Amino acid sequence: MESESERKAILERCLTWYLHAADAAQSVIAPFDRYHLDDRFPAPDPQLRFDRYEPAFQW
Structure with a gap:
């Protein structure tokens, strides 16, 4: 079981x-x-990227 901070x-x-x-x-x-x-919330690694409108809109 995780602690509250976890x-x-x-x-x-x-x-x-x-x-x-x-x-x-x-x-x-x-x-x-x-x-x-x-900047308080740095991007996760690897960062999610979309190359076209349709996949971004469907997400």
Whole structure:
């Protein structure tokens, strides 16, 4: 069983991955509607990328 701090770290990793995945999809769906993510949440490695509109939109 995980401790409270371990659960918090796991949740933070999941939310950070989701935030950066959503940003990657948004940058393909609406490339001119940009914003910069806060550096407090560094991108996971490897970072999710989309090469076309359809996969980004489906995600």
